[in-house]
Amino acid sequence: MEHISRYDHVFSRYAEAGIEVFAFDQRGFGETAARTKTQGQTSWPAxxxxxxxxVTREAAADRCNGRKLSSPTYFHPSCRLRTHLEDRYVVLFLLELAYRREMCIAKLRKTERPARLGGGLAFAYTTRSPPLQGLALITGGLVLSxxxxxxxxxxxxxGPLIRLGSFVGAILPKLTVHVGVSAKxxxxxxxxxxxxxxxxxxAPIGTFKGVGDMILGGQQLLSYDYKQYSSxxxxxxxxxxxxxxxxxxATQKLVEKTSADDKTFKDFEGYYHEMHNEPGDDKIKEMDFIIQWxxxxL
Incomplete structure (x- = not known):
């Protein structure tokens, strides 16, 4: 339903603040889907x-002196990568800037000089049981937009249509459905x-499986999975x-229900879904709030 290149202006502003960003189109979307002709073919487990x-790969790269990556680079058959990385980092943050299937890993260096999984998936990453391997490596925090x-x-x-769609998706995981978001x-x-x-x-195309996982997964986060979030x-x-x-x-309620010792919910009055694309200085206010947080x- 979209792609990571639409965030280049966001990542440029992050870079000005010393934040290095690694990002990719998730499977089933953007260049990842275009190259493999798998539009919409995804699931939460995948x-x-x-x-x-x-996450684990980037943490390992941090421990490799002198290693530098070019942009774009391909490390995994299912994903197109866009990298803006240097050689050594110490603090990892997991960011998700909108729900429509991009994910980012932000890194900051502790130096003397200034030195971002769709939205619910990033929170889901932090609440699996048993915990996923890379969770312990994310020490900076989680950012949801x-x-x-x-x-x-x-x-x-x-609700009945969601459950029906999920049932269809379980039987025919590649069956597509129109899921476009209105441009306005x-x-x-x-x-x-x-x-x-x-x-x-x-492209306004998804699959019953992918869409069902996103919607039902979000419901699960709010009803139960939030209990697994680390304080x-x-x-x-x-x-x-x-x-x-x-x-x-729903986002505000999720934050209120989590037991995180350090948690912040910030609403932006009148802003639409893509706050980083709002007119004029409005988008700058949202970007800078995240940067400052x-x-x-560190």
Whole structure:
């Protein structure tokens, strides 16, 4: 439904603040799907496995003196990577900037000079039992932006249809379904809306399996999985009150229910789903809020 290249301006601003970003299109989306002709073919187990692969891989790369990566680079057959990395890092953060299937790993160096899995998947990564291998390596914190914990009430799919779709997906995991997000609902910038409407990598295609996992997975996070969140892992969640895609109130409730000792929920009044694409200085305010939180958690 979208792709990581749409975040280049975000990553550039992060880089100016000394935050190095490793990001990829998850399987079934963006360049990953385009290269393998697997649009929408994904699941939560597959997404979590990929996320764990990259978290552990990036942590291992941190321990390799002098190692540098080029952009773009390919390390895994299911993912297209975009890297902005240097050679040594010490603090890892897991970020998810919108729910539509990108994931980022942000890194900061402790030096004398200034030196981001769809939204619910990142939170799911931190709440598996037993814990995933890479979880212990994420010491900086978790950042969620407009996560899919629940659909916005105006577009929410009826419960019986979700369960039916999930049943169909279990039998026919590659069966596709139209799941497009209206361009007018992603942000308030008409230029971005127009680009999104004509972007071939933002194809409105998913699978019953992938969509069912996302929606039901979000419900599970809010009803039970939040109990598995570590009290010692800092948590930041940001959400626009005008989001017509994912529900602001569900994100706020999730943060309230977690037992994290260090947790912050920040809402942005009137902002739509893609807060990093809002008009003018509005997007800068959201980006800088995340940057300030990340850099304060070294």
């Amino acid at each position: 997404g979590l496995k990929d996320a764990d692969f990259f 407009s996560p899919l914990i629940a659909q916005s009430p105006g577009v929410a799919t009826a 609902d992603i942000c308030r910038d008409p230029v971005i809306q127009e680009r999104y409407s004509h972007d071939p990598l933002c 010692s892992l800092p948590l930041l969640a940001v959400h626009g009150t005008g989001d017509k895609v994912t529900w602001h109130d 990340v850099t304060s958690h």
